[in-house]
Amino acid sequence: MKLLILIIAVFSAAAALKEEPVDYEGIFPLILGGVESQWGQFPSAVLVDGPNEFCGGSIVDASHILTSANCVLNSRFEIINPIYWRIIAGDIFFTPPTSRRVTREVTRIFVHSQYNPFTGANNVALMRLDRPLPLPHNTIEVARRRTRVSRNGLQCQLVAFGRNTNLTTTAYRPRQINLGQSIMDRDLCINAFPHSNRIADTMICTQTSATAAPCTGSIGSGLYCDGFLTGVLSGGNYCNAVPAVYQQVRAYNQWIDETMRIANNTEQALSPLNMRGFPQPILGN
Structure with a gap:
């Protein structure tokens, strides 16, 4: 009887520990305002998990994520090694992971060759995944990229x-x-x-x-x-x-397409900031 009581007490204590609030301070800063996304509402949005910080990203094809250049660079404006990054797709929660989550490693990172960290010009980068995301998928989708002008007040x-x-x-x-x-x-x-x-x-x-x-x-x-x-x-x-x-x-649709073509046909892991040959931003009507 005493043994049974002890076992029950141990399991009760374990359950109590699981119910303790989890301290997420330091994992994520606040977003002021906003509403919680629902499953499948923004299936092309991903979490970019780096060595020192988190960023956001968007799926532009099954093997590539579009993000900002200042996300993937260190304080010396050098590209952080791809092995330190991972992409979390298909999940609207950070933790605990759900059954819909798909995680991928990063093998190559391409920063726009004309990125200027002091003016913020051309602040875009592409991350190539170690293997394609599963498509079609209920909560993962390639983004439809805008080609038209965005009017004031939109x-x-x-x-x-x-x-x-x-x-x-x-x-x-x-x-x-x-x-x-x-x-x-x-x-x-x-x-x-x-x-x-x-x-x-x-x-x-x-x-x-x-x-x-x-x-x-x-x-x-x-x-x-x-x-x-x-x-x-x-x-x-x-x-x-x-x-x-x-x-x-x-403005970067041509750069995105050309960079993905290059990524599909090269083993180069990093793109130096002085690399030339990428299309420049194009603004049409």
């Missing part, structure tokens, strides 16, 4: 992983959040500190607020407008009313 969603609360219990575990954003007038963005005179034609901005803004960890995440991947978050992720800055996907 309503969009920034899709990123994070916590939209500062509580650290299991009820508020890090997960995919979509944050409503509207395209901002370029002149207003240019005049907004700290982006003054640094907003190129290949960039777009969205209006943020003290209660609705991206934060650290959202870099590289996709901006979706009318269901199309429209921007790659590259700056303004300050958790405040400073406008968020994105690279316009439509």
Whole structure:
């Protein structure tokens, strides 16, 4: 009888331990505002898990992820070795993983050859996966890339992983959040500190607020407008009313396609920043 009571006590203690709140502080910063994404709502959005930080990314084909250049570079502007990265797709939760999750390693990283870390120009990169993502899949899909101009006031969603609360219990575990954003007038963005005179034609901005803004960890995440991947978050992720800055996907569609072609036909793991031959950004009507 005493043995039975002891066994019950041990299992009860174990169960109690499992129910203890998990401290996610340090895993993810906050996303101010936003709503929780539902299964299959943004199937092309992925989590980019790096050696020192998390970023966002978007699936542009079964073997490649589009993200920002400043996500994959170290403090010396060198590309971080691909072996330290992994991609989490198909899951709207960070932890614990669900049965829908698909994880891939990264074998090659390509940064735009004209990326300027001081002005933020051409802040895009492609990550090649060790093997293709399974398609078709209920919660994984290749993004439809925007080719048209995004008008001022267009309503969009920034899709990123994070916590939209500062509580650290299991009820508020890090997960995919979509944050409503509207395209901002370029002149207003240019005049907004700290982006003054640094907003190129290949960039777009969205209006943020003290209660609705991206934060650290959202870099590289996709901006979706009318269901199309429209921007790659590259700056303004300050958790405040400073406008968020994105690279316009439509300006880099040719670069994306050409880089994927190169990636499919080369064993080169890294792309030096002085590498030439990639198409320059193109802006059409």
